[in-house]
Amino acid sequence: MTQAEIKLCSLLLQEHFGEIVEKIGTYLIRTGTQPLRMIVNDTGLLLDQVKKALCVLIQHNLVTYQLQKRGFVEYEAQCKRVLRILRYPRYIYTAKTLYNDTGELIVEELLLNGKMTMSAVVRKVADRLTETMEDGKTMDYTDVSNTFVRLADTHFVQRCPLIPETPETPDAPPPPAPILVINEKDMYVVPRLNLIGKGKRRRSCDEEENGEHKAKKQKQDGESSEPPPDDGIYWQVNIDRFHQHFRDQGIVSAVANRMDQTSSEIVRTMLRMSEVTTSSSAPYTQPLSSNEIFRSLPAGYNIVKQVLDQYLTLLADDPLEFVGKSGDSGGGMYTVNLHKALASLATATLESIVEERFGSRCARIFRLLLRKKHLEQKQVEDFAMIPAKEAKDMLYKMLSENVVSLQEIPKTPDHAPSRTFYLYTVNILSSARMLLHRCYKSVANLIERRQYETKENKRLLEKSQRVEAILASMQATGAEDAQLQEIEEMITVPERQQLENLKRNVNKIDASENQVDETIFVLESFIESTMKKP
Amino acid sequence: MILNLFSSSPRIIELCHQFPHGITDQVIQNDMPHMEAQQRAMAINRLLSMGQLDLLRSNAGLLYRIKESQNASKMKGSDNQEKLVYQIIEDAGNKGIWSRDIRYKSNLPLTEINKILKNLESKKLIKAVKSVAASKKKVYMLYNLQPDRSVTGGAWYSDQDFESEFVEVLNQQCFKFLQSKAEAARESKQNPMIQRNSSFASSHEVWKYICELGISKVELSMEDIETILNTLIYDGKVEMTIIAAKEGTVGSVDGQMKLYRAVSPLIQPTGLVRTPCGLCPVFDDCHEGGEISPSNCIYMTEWLEF
Numbered sequence: 001m002t003q004a005e006i007k008l009c010s011l012l013l014q015e016h017f018g019e020i021v022e023k024i025g026t027y028l029i030r031t032g033t034q035p036l037r038m039i040v041n042d043t044g045l046l047l048d049q050v051k052k053a054l055c056v057l058i059q060h061n062l063v064t065y066q067l068q069k070r071g072f073v074e075y076e077a078q079c080k081r082v083l084r085i086l087r088y089p090r091y092i093y094t095a096k097t098l099y100n101d102t103g104e105l106i107v108e109e110l111l112l113n114g115k116m117t118m119s120a121v122v123r124k125v126a127d128r129l130t131e132t133m134e135d136g137k138t139m140d141y142t143d144v145s146n147t148f149v150r151l152a153d154t155h156f157v158q159r160c161p162l163i164p165e166t167p168e169t170p171d172a173p174p175p176p177a178p179i180l181v182i183n184e185k186d187m188y189v190v191p192r193l194n195l196i197g198k199g200k201r202r203r204s205c206d207e208e209e210n211g212e213h214k215a216k217k218q219k220q221d222g223e224s225s226e227p228p229p230d231d232g233i234y235w236q237v238n239i240d241r242f243h244q245h246f247r248d249q250g251i252v253s254a255v256a257n258r259m260d261q262t263s264s265e266i267v268r269t270m271l272r273m274s275e276v277t278t279s280s281s282a283p284y285t286q287p288l289s290s291n292e293i294f295r296s297l298p299a300g301y302n303i304v305k306q307v308l309d310q311y312l313t314l315l316a317d318d319p320l321e322f323v324g325k326s327g328d329s330g331g332g333m334y335t336v337n338l339h340k341a342l343a344s345l346a347t348a349t350l351e352s353i354v355e356e357r358f359g360s361r362c363a364r365i366f367r368l369l370l371r372k373k374h375l376e377q378k379q380v381e382d383f384a385m386i387p388a389k390e391a392k393d394m395l396y397k398m399l400s401e402n403v404v405s406l407q408e409i410p411k412t413p414d415h416a417p418s419r420t421f422y423l424y425t426v427n428i429l430s431s432a433r434m435l436l437h438r439c440y441k442s443v444a445n446l447i448e449r450r451q452y453e454t455k456e457n458k459r460l461l462e463k464s465q466r467v468e469a470i471l472a473s474m475q476a477t478g479a480e481d482a483q484l485q486e487i488e489e490m491i492t493v494p495e496r497q498q499l500e501n502l503k504r505n506v507n508k509i510d511a512s513e514n515q516v517d518e519t520i521f522v523l524e525s526f527i528e529s530t531m532k533k534p
Numbered sequence: 535m536i537l538n539l540f541s542s543s544p545r546i547i548e549l550c551h552q553f554p555h556g557i558t559d560q561v562i563q564n565d566m567p568h569m570e571a572q573q574r575a576m577a578i579n580r581l582l583s584m585g586q587l588d589l590l591r592s593n594a595g596l597l598y599r600i601k602e603s604q605n606a607s608k609m610k611g612s613d614n615q616e617k618l619v620y621q622i623i624e625d626a627g628n629k630g631i632w633s634r635d636i637r638y639k640s641n642l643p644l645t646e647i648n649k650i651l652k653n654l655e656s657k658k659l660i661k662a663v664k665s666v667a668a669s670k671k672k673v674y675m676l677y678n679l680q681p682d683r684s685v686t687g688g689a690w691y692s693d694q695d696f697e698s699e700f701v702e703v704l705n706q707q708c709f710k711f712l713q714s715k716a717e718a719a720r721e722s723k724q725n726p727m728i729q730r731n732s733s734f735a736s737s738h739e740v741w742k743y744i745c746e747l748g749i750s751k752v753e754l755s756m757e758d759i760e761t762i763l764n765t766l767i768y769d770g771k772v773e774m775t776i777i778a779a780k781e782g783t784v785g786s787v788d789g790q791m792k793l794y795r796a797v798s799p800l801i802q803p804t805g806l807v808r809t810p811c812g813l814c815p816v817f818d819d820c821h822e823g824g825e826i827s828p829s830n831c832i833y834m835t836e837w838l839e840f
Contacts, residue, residue, distance in 0.1 A: 225673070250801075257798055319773055348801045349801065350797070355805035356803060357812070358771070371767075383764065383768070384765060385765045387698050441811070441817070442809055443812050443819065445828040445831075446809060447829075449829065452828065505838045515808050516805045518804070519806040523656055
């Protein structure tokens with residue numbers, strides 16, 4: 001784990017879970033696998049605190065445990081998983097676009113709580129949705145459960161591993177750490193629940209009589225203390241599936257930019273058909289016949305089969321090589337070349353970074369080197385049609401930033417500089433790694449800046465919060481407008497301006513954190529796909 | 535014997551005229567069998583010093599060739615060394631030859647070479663051309679020869695200066711042409727195959743367009759246009775395919791044709807470059823608690839006020 005990654009992880013843990021969890025999480029990331037005793041000793045916290053913190057981390061899948069041979073349990077932090085916390089807003093937003101507010105809230109609840117039973121999720125989401133609806137309307141449990149089932153069917157949520165139900169001999173002591181297993185087939189099976197009910201609205205203090213009524217009802221519910229039917233079946237968010245979705249989105253938008261809308265729709269259809277059949281790390285999707293694609297096109301697109309065939313041929317012949325033709329049966333078998341698509345997206349990202357940082361002429365040299373692999377300085381000048389002095393300057397600048405590298409080919413055994421060829425080259429994998437590291441550090445910087453801005457204006461924020469609380473209480477007790485006005489004027493206009501600025505800045509920094517996270521996603525997927533390829 | 539010399543020299547010249555490619559010693563011997571080797575050598579040496587014969591080496595041995603008459607007259611005033619240097623420069627053709635190379639080939643000392651070169655230049659027999667590759671180097675070639683492209687740089691160089699504005703203008707013109715062609719193809723809304731094929735332009739078409747535009751003072755060849763189009767490819771604005779074309783069609787070279795098409799970039803500018811950290815020049819020095827830190831970063835402050 002690089003320093004930048006560790007820093008980012010600790011910042012994320014601190015923001016989301018607090019100081020103690022952050023301390024233990026950072027310690028585990030830095031030192032690897034440790035047993036409980038060591039954690040307590042080295043961090044200097046109380047055993048109780050450490051236990052609770054570890055519970056929180058395990059609940060959120062950030063720490064895993066393993067039973068060692070000697071009989072004690074060791075804990076290991078998953079650094080990559082901690083970095084995913086940055087991506088939570090993107091997951092929630094995707095769920096919103098696919099499954100509306102209900103889906104958004106389900107995914108949000110699951111992300112915030114780590115693991116939950118289905119009935120608990122449904123109840124909470126229904127309550128939250130009811131609050132936002134108009135008076136008198138409530139959210140039905142069945143709607144929420146339906147959305148939940150759909151999420152499970154498309155593999156966006158999955159079951160957590162369970163304790164195996166092996167018949168234990170009563171004499172054998174239970175193992176110190178249970179080993180959780182999950183059957184592949186059961187991962188997305190939704191238990192049959194009869195969730196009947198409606199969301200409850202949290203009444204405001206005005207409706208007193210209803211409040212009493214509510215208190216009674218709550219007592220009633222509390223009395224029926226039977227455990228929900230799906231106790232022990234916990235659900236978590238399937239992060240890999242979301243990643244697959246982001247990757248598909250990236251590919252489709254790239255095709256739309258390079259070709260036209262119809263081609264991108266065709267590619268989207270192909271990817272949708274391969275969602276559940278192809279594993280996320282495969283380099284190619286399964287071959288799809290043109291007839292199947294024609295049948296699965298969305299209803300709005302009424303293009304003729306011949307036109308579809310033409311589009312497919314065009315896609316297969318395009319220099320982008322996103323789609324390949326793998327056979328002729330069934331009207332032509334086509335696959336989407338996922339590895340190549342990820343590589344093209346990563347290369348385009350690298351090119352855009354070089355262009356913004358160094359200028360468009362440097363970008364020209366960069367693309368030239370990508371194409372021709374190795375070139376001498378003279379050849380670079382000739383191909384790129386850039387005057388010799390400027391080309392030299394740019395190459396040295398990029399070399400100092402390690403975007404391009406030199407390959408020495410000596411003519412004589414003594415490697416004399418005057419008798420050696422020096423070839424410039426670009427290594428995509430190492431450049432991607434370097435830029436990824438830079439992204440991590442940038443996000444850490446942005447988070448720090450945001451915290452700094454908030455800290456600077458802490459006094460002002462506290463004041464505005466107090467004023468709001470006073471206003472709310474006064475409104476509840478029925479004060480006049482004049483009094484409310486007076487209270488509001490406690491915050492002067494420049495202070496109000498400052499608050500506005502602060503809000504705007506924090507939002508801006510938040511948005512840019514998400515944007516950098518998009519770059520992180522592309523680069524990480526590319527590196528992962530390249531490393532896995534045999 | 536002296537009579538023999540005077541009579542044998544014209545005979546040798548006649549033989550040379552008979553075989554304009556050159557004659558070997560063997561041929562002379564066959565023709566005049568009564569002459570001894572020594573006499574033969576003296577005759578030939580005399581002709582050589584008079585400048586009427588050329589001495590060449592081939593794998594069969596030594597060849598003697600008649601020299602052109604006009605050259606013989608030019609060199610009347612010069613001595614042997616100058617003639618040697620002149621010959622070396624002539625052999626270099628239109629690529630020219632560097633003074634150090636002349637020294638190697640003629641084995642003459644540097645001072646002599648310089649004197650001779652100055653002499654020849656003043657007689658307007660040779661000229662010096664500055665090479666575009668290394669600006670300090672001067673290559674020498676015959677006065678009336680046109681320097682080769684590799685020395686002057688061809689159409690992109692005017693007086694040893696790379697004309698970057700000219701290249702830029704050509705760049706933009708070519709790109710506009712291809713872009714408008716792609717636009718027209720997209721508007722036509724026919725079936726996708728035809729649309730794509732009509733958005734392509736062959737290098738010949740682009741060449742004709744640029745010639746008709748008349749923005750270039752120098753005559754541009756199709757290869758020049760292709761180098762310009764290649765730079766557009768490296769800019770990521772244009773893509774190229776090669777198709778097989780019939781030999782007779784216009785613009786095809788060796789049975790292939792290069793087609794170019796304007797394309798739009800694959801992705802929008804990526805997230806990292808939208809933050810100050812992505813473009814920060816002091817990124818490596820920045821850490822919390824230091825001189826440069828995220829809390830007091832001036833780039834961030836400016837960016838937030840934007």
